Amino acid sequence: MKIGHLVESLDPRGVAAALVDLAAAGGPEEIEMVVVALTPTAHPGVAAALARHGAQTVELNVAPWDPRAVLKVAEALREHGVDIVHTHEVRPDVVGSAAAARLKLPAVSTLHHVHDLPADRGDRIRRTAKVLARKRFMTRTIATSRLQRDWYRRVAGSTAGLSIVPDGAADPGVGTPEERARLRRGLGIGDDDVVAVSVAPMRRGQGQDMLLDALAELPSGEPVTVVLSGDGPLRPWLESRVAGDDMLSAHVRFRRHADPVDLLRAADVQLHTTRHDTMPRVLVQGQGAGVPAIATRVGGIPEIVTRDTGALVPVAASRIADELVRLVRDPQLRRRQGEAARARFLERFEAGGWARSLGAIYRSALGRADAPAPEELDAPETDRRPIGA
Incomplete structure (x- = not known):
């Protein structure tokens, strides 16, 4: 055909x-x-x-x-x-x-x-x-x-x-320890830091502003680095906000030209905090890489992310912060959810x-x-x- x-x-x-x-x-x-x-x-x-x-x-x-x-x-x-x-x-x-x-x-x-x-x-x-x-x-x-x-x-x-x-x-495969270590070296962070990535386009409605609000609520000293990847009309504003806030600067890195799949393979957590979406492909790719997700409960996202593969949260910065802290502090939970995410991808996507x-x-x-x-x-x-x- x-x-x-x-x-x-x-x-x-x-x-x-x-x-x-x-x-x-x-x-x-x-x-x-x-x-x-x-x-x-x-x-x-x-x-x-x-x-x-x-x-x-x-x-x-x-x-x-x-x-x-x-x-x-x-x-x-x-x-x-x-x-x-x-x-x-x-x-x-x-x-x-x-x-x-x-x-x-x-x-x-x-x-x-x-x-x-x-x-x-x-x-x-x-x-x-x-x-x-x-x-x-x-x-x-x-x-x-x-x-x-x-x-x-x-x-x-x-x-x-x-x-x-x-x-x-396409099956992205699960990332290797070497890939994870390489990403951390590139970010200038320690091996024990948890790396969470957001690969949504930086445009209105995609929720990066709400994600920064959530990071501002994190308890002091949480070992997490959030990578905001990609580009879009909101990028200059996001960069300016992070640069002007010491708390955010300590937790946030930008990667404009990074391959989203490469980032997901090296990540510990995927963040997708959009205010509206249908069936975001990046969440499917994250599941294929065996990465647990924290995502907003909007659109068709609950048809991708389940409680076994991550966390669905309301469109609220405080709830995003709570779930991120929970995953950062529980490596065994991250492992279980990552394995379940990978299995769900192979079965459905x-x-x-x-x-x-x-x-x-x-x-x-x-x-x-x-x-x-x-x-x-x-x-x-x-x-x-x-x-x-």
């Missing part, structure tokens, strides 16, 4: 980065991939990584509301002989469904967000219309979480044509399982004889299992 994935761009901070792991895992399912981006990016890393795993890439230059967008995408998909169109995010959904219809191909779409707080009545009407259009024109819609399933059901009225398939990730689930959906959309019936792929209307089970 040759699948044409349509994305906004090949930017490493976007959806396309996850498709690298899918390309690496898709061989046993006989999935060939063509990734078509509507807009070009200055970052060649994702395209190169996809190519290493046998996926082809096409970067178009389609401006918003370009009336030729559908024709350009259809031409690219036709040239590469795709069997199914798989779209990701809003503009690719619109353009991709029209291009698929033009080529008489089945179309699949993945929901990557939950639009549950519309600004006004007009916004609610527009978003409802998009969901109903998706239900009509897409062969199948994929929710990455039960949270998305519930939102979709409220708007569309049922889960017919909707499957739940969490995005997977490893990329091979992701590829198998998508393979079943693709075969069904193509009407293959060995495929499940469409209704077998539908998400249940309700789920009796508790979140995190």
Whole structure:
């Protein structure tokens, strides 16, 4: 099967980065991939990584509301002989469904967000219309979480044509003692310090400000260093706040260009203190590295982190501080939760399982004889299992 994935761009901070792991895992399912981006990016890393795993890439230059967008995408998909169109995010959904219809191909779409707080009545009407259009024109819609399933059901009225398939990730493996020691040397801290990392983008709503509030509440002398990785518009403000506070300066380090997976493999704890999120991939990667997590109980996060693999906390600095102190002081708890996190990743989120689930959906959309019936792929209307089970 040759699948044409349509994305906004090949930017490493976007959806396309996850498709690298899918390309690496898709061989046993006989999935060939063509990734078509509507807009070009200055970052060649994702395209190169996809190519290493046998996926082809096409970067178009389609401006918003370009009336030729559908024709350009259809031409690219036709040239590469795709069997199914798989779209990701809003503009690719619109353009991709029209291009698929033009080529008489089945179309699949993945929901990557939950639009549950519309600004006004007009916004609610527009978003409802998009969901109903998706239900009509897409062969199948994929929710990455039960949270998305519930939102979709409220708007569309049922889960017919909707499957739940969490995005997977390549197995990062568990870090070695040498990696942990190397990170500590680079941070200039002792071997006995606990290293907690946050690899969320530094932008509004991701909660690094609340994390700094939590660190300001730590008891004096706690042997913990928090690494804030990545970049974003809030980075200068975060750096300025840390530089101006002796307590924070003693506990916080910044690493702009560090590989998030490398940091997670060398960490003792992962921190993800966002105010809203759907199914953050970095938490899945942290589980794969065998790292316990402290995360806020928002969005789809309770479907990743459980009490066996870490701690779920309210959006409150004091509760984050309490759980961090608890993990810092209990190495045996960190070990148990890290082992449970690793096991959960292998069972639920490893990329091979992701590829198998998508393979079943693709075969069904193509009407293959060995495929499940469409209704077998539908998400249940309700789920009796508790979140995190």
